[in-house]
Amino acid sequence: MKHLSLPSQLVIRQHERLTQQSLLVVNAPDPEVADILPVVAHWQWHAGYAERWQHQQHEVAHHFDVAPPATTTAEAALVWLPKEKQLTLYVLDALCHLLPPGAPIWLVGENRSGIKSIHKQFTDAVAPSQKVAVGCHSLLICTQVVQSTKHFDYQSYFEYCELPQPGQDTPLQLASLPGVFAFPGIDAGSAMLLQHLPHWQQGQVLDFACGHGVLGAWLNRQAPALQITYLDVSAIALAATKRTLALNQLQGDCVASEGLQTSLGKFDYVVSHPPFHTGLATDYVIGQQFLGQVAQHLRKNGELWLVANRFLPWPELIEQAFGHCERVAEDNKFAVYRAQQRS
Ligand SMILES: C[S@@+](CC[C@H](N)C(=O)[O-])C[C@H]1O[C@@H](n2cnc3c(N)ncnc32)[C@H](O)[C@@H]1O
Numbered sequence: 370m371k372h373l374s375l376p377s378q379l380v381i382r383q384h385e386r387l388t389q390q391s392l393l394v395v396n397a398p399d400p401e402v403a404d405i406l407p408v409v410a411h412w413q414w415h416a417g418y419a420e421r422w423q424h425q426q427h428e429v430a431h432h433f434d435v436a437p438p439a440t441t442t443a444e445a446a447l448v449w450l451p452k453e454k455q456l457t458l459y460v461l462d463a464l465c466h467l468l469p470p471g472a473p474i475w476l477v478g479e480n481r482s483g484i485k486s487i488h489k490q491f492t493d494a495v496a497p498s499q500k501v502a503v504g505c506h507s508l509l510i511c512t513q514v515v516q517s518t519k520h521f522d523y524q525s526y527f528e529y530c531e532l533p534q535p536g537q538d539t540p541l542q543l544a545s546l547p548g549v550f551a552f553p554g555i556d557a558g559s560a561m562l563l564q565h566l567p568h569w570q571q572g573q574v575l576d577f578a579c580g581h582g583v584l585g586a587w588l589n590r591q592a593p594a595l596q597i598t599y600l601d602v603s604a605i606a607l608a609a610t611k612r613t614l615a616l617n618q619l620q621g622d623c624v625a626s627e628g629l630q631t632s633l634g635k636f637d638y639v640v641s642h643p644p645f646h647t648g649l650a651t652d653y654v655i656g657q658q659f660l661g662q663v664a665q666h667l668r669k670n671g672e673l674w675l676v677a678n679r680f681l682p683w684p685e686l687i688e689q690a691f692g693h694c695e696r697v698a699e700d701n702k703f704a705v706y707r708a709q710q711r712s
Contacts, residue, residue, distance in 0.1 A: 373399045374648075376449055376477040379505040381405055386501060386509075387475065393443035393467070395460055396451055398648075400425040410441045414548070414604040417627030433625070435546065435608035436523045437463040444468075450478030452648055454490055455547035456605075459526055465494045466521035468514050475501070477509045482649055484508045494518060527612060528553035532560075532583070537590055543581050544612035548605045550580040550644075558703040559642045562676035563587050565697050565705050569595060572637030575666065576600065577629070577659060582610030582621075584640045589619045597621040598633070628655060629662045639663055641675045643683070653682070660686040667710035679704045 373381070377399040380387065384405045393410040394402065400422045402408065410430040413419040419433040432438040437460075446464050451457055457476075464474055474495065478484035485508060488498040498512040526547055531540035532555055545553045562584065571594040576585035579599040589597050599610045599621050607623045614621055624633070643656045660683060663673055673691070677683045679699060684706060687694035691708035698705040 373401060374449075375479050375505040376507045376509075377402050379502060379507040379509055380447070380477055382504060383502045383509055387447065390444035390473065391442060393438075393441050393446045393464075395446060395448040395464075397422075397447070397449050403429055406447070410438060410443045412437055415627075416602045416604070416625040420627070433604055435605045437467050437521070441467055445473040445475065447475040447477065450476055450482050450484050450487065451548060452482065452646075453548050453552070454483060454487065455552065457487055458490060458492070459523075459547045461491070461495055462518055463521055463523075465514050465516065466518040468517070470514050470517055472514045473511055474514065475509060475511050477507060479507050479649060481506075484510065488512070523608070527609075529616075530554045532563075532587075534587060534590060541583070541587055541590060542613065542616035543583055543586075544609050544616055545581045546605050546609045548603070549609045550606070555583055556642065558676045558678065559583055561698065561700065561703050562640070562642060562674065562705050566640065566674055567672075568592065569638055571595060573635075574598070575633070575636040575639045577639055577641040577663075578602075578643050579610050580606050580642075582613040584642070585610075585621060586613050586617055586619055588640070589621065590617060598624060598636070600624040600626050600629075600633070602627045628658050629666060633666060635666055635668045635671070637668055637671050639667060639671070639673045639675075641673075643675060643677065645678070645681055656681065656683060657686060660690055664690045664710055669710060669712070671710045673708045673710075674705070676703055676705050678702060 391407050391409040394408050395412045398418050403426045411422050412432045423431050494516045496513040498510045501511050502509040527544050530543050533540045568591050570592045574597045576599045579601045582599050585597040585599050589595050601607050684694045687708045695707045697707050
């Protein structure tokens with residue numbers, strides 16, 4: 370049980386409280402909880418967790434998407450609190466549409482996740498929450514659906530911003546959703562990378578960890594002949610990317626994946642602002658794996674361009690993978706790195 374996330378450990382300790390009704394679990398990282406709880410359905414937007422659930426829990430109805438399942442046989446929901454408050458409110462709205470009035474909604478999260486104060490953000494659609502259990506540096510609370518939401522459409526949660534782009538008559542339009550990186554705008558590090566990216570005219574580009582698609586869409590507006598693949602672990606990020614593409618009359622392949630996969634093939638350019646968090650936790654493994662594999666996904670003379678917080682150990686890893694690492698630009702927070710596949 371030690372390998373499970375702390376909230377999952379609390380849930381398992383408290384399983385007797387949670388066995389009264391069939392459950393829809395939401396955003397749960399650990400499929401093992403369904404060995405103990407009466408889980409009938411699972412809503413997930415993290416591609417890696419979704420794969421593990423599908424692999425391990427064959428009796429559960431799986432749903433990997435930005436939107437909630439259309440219907441469920443579950444009588445209650447158990448939510449692993451997302452890091453972002455707006456995303457929690459989005460999930461609660463969705464559950465108030467899916468479940469009938471009176472249905473319990475359990476929420477579990479690490480103490481540092483904001484779970485202690487999340488009730489202050491609740492709307493009238495749910496009842497005031499009650500503390501149910503503490504332990505494993507986590508808290509389990511419970512609320513109920515008061516009013517079922519008649520209509521739920523994830524598209525009504527889009528927020529938009531514009532980014533002026535030199536050489537273009539109109540700004541780049543960006544769509545974002547709760548839970549997407551830098552919601553509802555654009556991150557300063559990503560903006561810095563855009564100022565330095567070359568004007569490639571043709572070839573295949575991978576926008577790794579694309580978020581709302583800002584890097585790839587920027588490049589594609591400069592050069593319509595580029596073929597861009599947008600990859601992210603999050604179904605919510607990919608929904609935002611698809612909307613960004615539509616707003617700018619662009620096209621691209623959108624891939625839901627936890628890290629690089631051999632089947633992606635090779636590219637002429639890879640651009641990224643790689644993540645260094647999973648949920649609340651700092652996680653260098655994603656960046657380490659990406660930088661360990663990315664050279665194999667570049668054609669000869671292909672280029673990697675990335676931006677990162679300066680404290681991250683990416684330059685050493687880029688050197689190990691490519692034999693060199695060029696620091697193209699930096700400010701007091703971020704640096705832009707470049708490397709070329711020479712073999
Ligand atoms: C720092 S954000 C960058 C987003 C976007 N490129 C930008 O510049 O605004 C990192 C992105 O990595 C995604 N991510 C996290 N873990 C990942 C993984 N294992 N594989 C692919 N993407 C991942 C997150 O969903 C997030 O969208």
